[in-house]
Amino acid sequence: MADRRLDTLRHAVRWPVLLRHLGMLGVVLATLNGVPLVATVIWGEPAQVAAYALPLLALLAISLPLARLAAPERLQLNEALAVVVLAFVLGSLVMSIPLAQAVAGTPGGSLGGWLDGWFEAVSAITSTGLSTAATVEDKPASFLFARAWMQWYGGLGIVVLSLALFLHNGMFARQLMETEAVGETLVSSTKAYARRMLAVYVVLTLSAVGGLWLATGDGFVALTHGLSAVSTGGFSTFDASVAGWSRLAAATALLFSLLGAVSLPLWHRAWQQGWKQGWREGWRRGPAELGRDPELRLLLVATLTIAGLLWLWAPAGEGRAADALLLAMSAQSTTGFAPANVAALDDASKLTLIASMLVGGSVGSTAGGFKLLRLLILLRLLQLVLARAAAPRHAVLGVHLQARQVADEDLWRVLLVVLLFVGLAFVSWLAFVAHGYPALDALFEVVSASATVGLSTGIARPELEPVLKLVLCLAMLAGRLEILALLVLLHPGTWFGKRTEVA
Template sequence: MATPGSRILIRAARPAVVAKYLAELWLPLAGALAVPLVVTLAIGETGFAWRAAVVLAVIAALAVPAARHRAPTELAWNEALAVIALVFLTASLALAWPLTGFGLAPVDAVFEAVSAITTTGLTTVGDASAYGDGFLFARAWVQWYAGYLIVVVGLALVFPPGAASKRFAQSGIGHSDIVGGTKAHARRTAVVYIALTAAALLATLAAGVAPFEALLHVFTAVSTAGFSSHPESIAALPWAGQAVLVVAGLLGAVSFALYHRLTTRHWRQAWRDTELLTLLSCCLLFSVVLVLVLGISGQASWSDAALRGPLLAISAQSTTGFEPIAPATLDPGSKLVLSASMLVGGDIGSTAGGIKIIRLLVILGLLRLAMLRTALPPHAYADLRITGRRLEPEALQRALAVILMFLLTAGASWLVFLLAGVPAIDALFEVVSALGTVGLSAGISAPDLAPGLKLLLCLDMVAGRVEIIALLVLLYPPTWIGRGR
């Protein structure tokens, strides 16, 4: 709780500054609509194209003048978080209306738009291929574009080096080596992102996947997004293609700052990166546990469990959300294992969701420190170190706050689904998948899901992508009402 002294220091966000930086994010974001507009025009699906053209015109009319306004480079933390939350919310709404041009109901269009922009991959349209190739391409492209532009380095593209970009790095949305740097970092990351996409596409084609299907799935794999052109997801593809796409998703869940270090003289240290080793260890652990649960429960033969179980576990851990096995057919034990994996997620500074590996390390570090202090004399001092560095109290508070908000949000959403009569384990699985921006479904996300529950999952997807705190800051009255700066 704020003390009287600290309340005096509270300053409201400046609407003009928020609008300026929001507009600068919107200009490169327009590419998420521009490319599908051209593609749908070329194949004659004009319903999406003309709506996208209208939205792009509105963006240009509003964003260009706002972006030209001068704004201070010293961006307050509440302003940075407000911009982050607003860009995901407004981008989802802007994409939703063009998607109705494919024949989607408004609530389903909103759901697909939010799932695409947040790189989640949940869907309520059933067989997506029934809506045409233009729809399939638009969803996959938006996920790939959002994965790079917004989640990975979008902020570094539009914010100058200095205090403003550092504020965004501190928000937890990106990695300090990426977002807090210069446009050179953004260009280097773009090279890595495109190189990963190209390599994954070549490997997927070599695995026997048809070109258009390969392109769609690679877009959603590298962005750890998970949209598929098949109702049964990647289970419809050859096993080799499934394996390639799952590996591509895992590569997308690794911090892009690590890829940069691999190209420098520090590559030896990069291979010993604690977060990377922990991510790989989680993949191995959950793969082994899931194979054992599948085999013991009789859900699959031991050979089938050994072939497809690790693919599903890694897909959950990387928050890609591809389904080599339909989660709806699994036993409760398997769903709990996958829920734990989805909750943890991938690295900070990657396209993955979840609470992130670094925060798992914080929890483990606190547990280790608590055990250590039981063996120390009363006057001894021991600090918390993560990845070899001392964790400052403020950073620890932010990490614990994010973890707590994830758990509270998941619990509240789960309760709503339980009150709606959804089976408990399926409800928990779906909520964690949405909040972790994963995309695996226990069969709850479907065309006949109640509109209110669809919108709740949309809120969970946005909250999970902005790590909840940014959304709370946007709704916090002192963010907008109070003393000016």
């Protein structure tokens, strides 16, 4: 009876609505991916121009007519989620051809070469940082910039632009951003929200690029690593990532990575508090706003705890504490810059990093993982279970966070997302173990992919079996979209069934 009632209430996606918004996002993607095309011209790489230009022209030729389709403005939730998922897939497919040319020396001329290019594109747009390239130091500057640029707009840009397009869907926008009921309340105008978050993102990015330029003295290195740091992406222009950098330069990159793992709405609130109160009072109000946020406090505690454990497991040597702290910052922020050789770590250190990567950063940030807010809610739930064991039978207790009660619906959603993350990592891990890879290294690799981190034990490489490259691509996409959005896309009810005629 209940299933029959759900069938009558459920509505499949409307093709005109889906195609129109895909067309709009296609135009946006073509514009964003036009930046690397311009870079190839500026840097004098004529061999790369056609590889970037042809897919973008094809995308525009398809997207512009679709964007002009007549369709209702208001979106259903399944339509909106489908558009966002398809935008990530479409963006990676479009850029797979130029990236394949740089990786394999051919513009997708062979299936293996195209797959390596698509792997790089998926890793970039999901702000992961895993790579199958044997080396990146011999690649053209346009390739290195394109990956960092895709990480930057994939980290937040597509979500912000989606929110701006879905202006009249405040309820949907809140669910898309996964701001839990106990967290930041989304403002009624998603367009204003998008502008604010983009402003915060740009300020952080400019600060990161400027800081890295001062620390490294190289503008191109500062630009590519600044884009990757703030987006918690982790692609580097060096084969050893940041391992060969000075302590100051590596610490600068990972500091901005940690800042990118903090909720962007929190940065905006802190700035607003300081601006409204004037500079003298603002210097106190702004930091106080940051200090009241439980996710930020947990992010710092988790980073220091992971650093302490890594220091404990590491062999004695010069720079042991600094390396442990930098590696903890990389894993907890889900950035993936490698200040040390991860493959050479002991098993205890790898397990510690796995736990750190799986949790990730704050809700509303560019970080991956299942998010610190969900961990806080799970800890409060555990506290509730223990309290109820000692409470009278008729006592009314609930889960509270920041003086707000967490609704049962939000509790179920938290448990579901965490379970799905663990399930995604487990299924992906089985595929690697079945191919004979060491169990712990395989688990590290798939958690790094599904949490969009990018740290690697060396399994991701050119010789990796094609089916396992596809497994990692799926894990990166699912993890970036927090799995549920991808499940909505794959659910038959999304595509087949009754369609509403309501605009």
